[in-house]
Amino acid sequence: MLEKKLITKHIGVIDPKSIFEYLRLDGYKQAERMFDMSRMDIHDAFETSKLRGRGGAGFPVSIKLMAMAKESTQPKYIICNADEGEPGNFKDRYLMENNPHIIIEGMIIAAYATGASKGYIYIRGEYDKSIDVMKEALQQARQKRFLGENIFNKRFDFDIEIRRGAGSYVCGEEFALLESIEGKAGRTRVKPPFPTSKGLFGKPTLINNVETFATLPTILEIGGEAFAKIGTPSSTGTKLISLSGNVKNKGVFEVPFGVPMRTIINELGGGPLEGRKIKMIQLGGACGPVIPEYMLDMVIDFDRFEEFESKTGAGAIIVMDDRQDIFDVLKRVSDFFQHESCGKCTPCREGNLHMLKTLHKFFEKTATEKDLSLLETQARVIHQTSLCGLGQTAPTAVISSLHYFRFSFLKRIEDRLEEANYAEN
Amino acid sequence: MELEKVLERFPKEQTYLIEILLDYQKSKPTQHLTENELKEVANYLDVPESHVFSVVSFYSFFSMEPRGKYIIQYCRDVPCHISDLINVKETLETLLDIKTGETTEDQLFTLEYSSCLGQCDGAPAIRINDKIYRNLTKNKLQMVLAEYRGDHHA
Numbered sequence: 001m002l003e004k005k006l007i008t009k010h011i012g013v014i015d016p017k018s019i020f021e022y023l024r025l026d027g028y029k030q031a032e033r034m035f036d037m038s039r040m041d042i043h044d045a046f047e048t049s050k051l052r053g054r055g056g057a058g059f060p061v062s063i064k065l066m067a068m069a070k071e072s073t074q075p076k077y078i079i080c081n082a083d084e085g086e087p088g089n090f091k092d093r094y095l096m097e098n099n100p101h102i103i104i105e106g107m108i109i110a111a112y113a114t115g116a117s118k119g120y121i122y123i124r125g126e127y128d129k130s131i132d133v134m135k136e137a138l139q140q141a142r143q144k145r146f147l148g149e150n151i152f153n154k155r156f157d158f159d160i161e162i163r164r165g166a167g168s169y170v171c172g173e174e175f176a177l178l179e180s181i182e183g184k185a186g187r188t189r190v191k192p193p194f195p196t197s198k199g200l201f202g203k204p205t206l207i208n209n210v211e212t213f214a215t216l217p218t219i220l221e222i223g224g225e226a227f228a229k230i231g232t233p234s235s236t237g238t239k240l241i242s243l244s245g246n247v248k249n250k251g252v253f254e255v256p257f258g259v260p261m262r263t264i265i266n267e268l269g270g271g272p273l274e275g276r277k278i279k280m281i282q283l284g285g286a287c288g289p290v291i292p293e294y295m296l297d298m299v300i301d302f303d304r305f306e307e308f309e310s311k312t313g314a315g316a317i318i319v320m321d322d323r324q325d326i327f328d329v330l331k332r333v334s335d336f337f338q339h340e341s342c343g344k345c346t347p348c349r350e351g352n353l354h355m356l357k358t359l360h361k362f363f364e365k366t367a368t369e370k371d372l373s374l375l376e377t378q379a380r381v382i383h384q385t386s387l388c389g390l391g392q393t394a395p396t397a398v399i400s401s402l403h404y405f406r407f408s409f410l411k412r413i414e415d416r417l418e419e420a421n422y423a424e425n
Numbered sequence: 426m427e428l429e430k431v432l433e434r435f436p437k438e439q440t441y442l443i444e445i446l447l448d449y450q451k452s453k454p455t456q457h458l459t460e461n462e463l464k465e466v467a468n469y470l471d472v473p474e475s476h477v478f479s480v481v482s483f484y485s486f487f488s489m490e491p492r493g494k495y496i497i498q499y500c501r502d503v504p505c506h507i508s509d510l511i512n513v514k515e516t517l518e519t520l521l522d523i524k525t526g527e528t529t530e531d532q533l534f535t536l537e538y539s540s541c542l543g544q545c546d547g548a549p550a551i552r553i554n555d556k557i558y559r560n561l562t563k564n565k566l567q568m569v570l571a572e573y574r575g576d577h578h579a
Contacts, residue, residue, distance in 0.1 A: 087502035087541035125447065125486055126498075126542050128555035166443050166484035169540055183442035184476075185483035244504040244545035251546050282503065286541075318504050318545070332503050340540060342483075 002267050004230065006238050007214045008254045011098045016133060019140040022101040028146055030220040031108045035154045037220075039069065042113045046216075048224030050236045055081055055172075055209030056284065056311030057389070058235070058302035064206055067196040068114040071204035076116040078107055078158075079181070079200065079207040082123040082130065083165050083172035086285030087336060088316035091240035092210040094252040096123070096130035099214070100137035104160065106213030108146065109220065111158040114206055119160035122177055125167055135162055169340035173388050174207045176342060187344045188388040209314075211240055231257030234303040241300070243269045245319035246276060255300065262296035265319055276321040280405075284312030286333045287393035289400030290326065310396040311389055326408050327363040330397055334359050337394035348391030351382035355395060362412045365419065372409055376402060428462055432469045439472050442480060446487060451554075455491040456535070485539075493528045493535035495573050497521075498552045501538055504545035511563045513549045514538075520570055533574065 005011075014021035022028070034042060047062040068076060080103060084092040095103060107119050123131050138160055141147045149157045168186045170176045176186035178200050199205025215237060219227045228236045235257035241264055244250045248270030255264060261281070265271065272278050278293045289308040291298075298304060305312040320329065338352040355378040361367040362375075379395035379402070386392045402409065431449045435441040445466060450458055458481060467474040481487040499505075499513050518524055521534055528535040544550035547559025551566075558569055 084543055085541060088504050088545055089541075090543045090545055093543050124543070126539065126552060128552075129557070164444065164447055166447055166486040167539070168484050180443065181440060183439035183470075183472075183480070185479050187483075242545065244548065245507055250548070286502065316545075318507075320503075320507055324507055328506075329503055332501065332506060336502055336540060 002259065002263065003254055004238050004256045005254050006218045006230075007095070007102060007211070008099065008240070008252075010102065011094075016098050016100055017136060019101060019137065019144060022099075026221075027101050028105050028144075030217040031105045031112075031146065032152050034109055034112055034220060035152055035156070039113060042109075042220070043069070045219055045224040046113070049219045049227040050224075051212070051215060051219060051227070052235060052302055052313075053209055054211035054215070054239070054314070056086070056287070056314040058305075058313040061208065061212060064196055064208070065110065065113055067194075068116070068204055068206045071197060073204055075118055075203055076114060077200045077203060077205040078111050078114070078116045078119040079177065079205060080107055080119065080121040080210055080213050081172060081174070081177060081207055082121055082127070082134075082210045083169075083177060084127070084210070085124055085165075085169040085172055085340075086287060086314060086316065087333075088244055088282065088285040088318040089242045089314050090244075091242045091252045091315060093127055093130050094242075095210055095214055095240070096127070097133050100133050101141065102214045102217060103134075103210055104137060104141050104146070106216035107160060108151070108158060109216045110206060110208070110213060112156060116204075116206065117157050117159075119158065120163050120181055120200075121160060122163045122165065122171070122181060124165040124171075126165075131162060131164060138162065168342075169336075170342045170388075170390050173390055175388065177207065178205065185342070187342045188390075190387065232299070232301050235301045239300055239315045241268075242314075242316040243319070244316070245281070246273055246278070246321040246324070247271065247319045248273060257301055258299050260297050260299050261317060264300070264317065265296065269319065272319070272321050276323070278319055279322045279324060280320050280326065282318040282320070282329070282333075282397065283308070283316070284310060284314055285316045285318070286336050287389075287396055288312040288316070290329065290397050290404070291400060292404050295404075308396060308400060309383070310393045312396075325363075326401060326405055327359065327412070330401060331356065331359050331363050333397045334394070337390065341390065341394075345385075345387040345391060347382050347385040348387070348394065351378055351386075351391070352394055354378055355382065355398065359398070362409060365412055365415050367409075367412055367416060369413055372413065375409075428465055432466070437470055439470050442466070442470060442472070442477065443484070445470075446477075446481065450487060454494050455532075456493070456496060457488045457491045459489070491528070491532075493533050495533060495553050496535045496537055498537045498539035498542070500540070500542045500544075500548075500550060502541040504541070505548040505550060508548035511549075511561065511566075513551065513561055513566070516563055516566055517551075520566065534570075
């Protein structure tokens, strides 16, 4: 069995709108049981699990939890980042729409483990259905006294509010997200300090992705050691993969880390469309690298992805077949970042604009060798000097393409010369 | 809905600014915010007017120009684009006889571009107000638009 359903095991089995059905399958049992555990034991479980954040960067979750638990300032906040806007990613939407209570249970566990009293779920405004389902689920949890004062009849208060985004991709970046909840434009902050010491309203704040929170109940259920045995030594547990593009079956699949991408595309995705061949994939979303077909034997693993210097760990695979033009793809990716840049720092605001112009020349077959070296410089400067993750990863697709598809760039320059010669004669 | 009624539902804290603006704008048939309304919101939350304006101009959901009753957003990012066999953008522009960013003469539809809608498993997709339509074909688009037009005349 290729799929391994830990956090999606309820999906298709229960009605997501009913807390009773989630409870019937031992839902909220880990949150309840946790109150009888010492905080040390809870932290041990997360530390031995070696869980890494599922939002893309893959930061060890236990380090953040521990840092937050050590802060003595009150109140402390828990934030679930559901601002899923990276093109090609839809697994958080899938989880929210189909298994909302597992996310809430995970947030309760994180709150107790770190001593936080208030939580927020920041959901992008485009996810109307997710917002409705989560709102309803929160209401049900409140009625059951799993949220509010003295939850689970213990001396612990914790409640969760939903905040909606208003059409801004950069708000998925943690500092921009904090600004947005504070009622401001989503422009990032200079770090340090990190959110666990100075986050929302200047207070200690733990921000994790939807999938990360949804994984916490499972870790308490099976134990950190058992969890660490799933996947690979550097990337434990399972990963939700958002599979899209030119494949037969698009969708969200939960697989253990360590599965090759080719297996996911062929066995779960049903392979390319009839009569087509896979040309390339984009890994992680718009911020991820474009890599050629021959690299598909690479396995899903945070450490393996690190070579791309990008936040590719969110688990999107966008499959592109032989009909697709790499310059059209790069132009769209670059256009996306140019549109979504918050405008605060110059390399991202101006750089993406100029990079888009250069890419346009390649698309239009008017680029010269000078444009090729210009593009390389532009991409490198944006990557190295931008303030936040958006700018730093905006040129990943270009940088990777310049490496793996260099011949395509050279071919475009040659095409221009040939056309020019033809015109002269 | 009157702005006052929306404001009443929220505590006077800046953290609710975006929630207030979203709810109020959605309640207006023109789906836009005016200068006076922003001033009123600033007053209620006791924040500078300039702050409210900065927020409205930052987030793409907000508009200070009147828009149609139904806002159609299409995605042009890679997952939608490579699954798009009908050219959703051009099909919509033809069917509505407007360009992206414009509103139909009957004030029924405004056509907008949106960044990825997160519906890549049902690409190509559009969002009309708070509803998503997936796996679009030309036929499906025509039917959806007819439905909204009918709804308007009813």
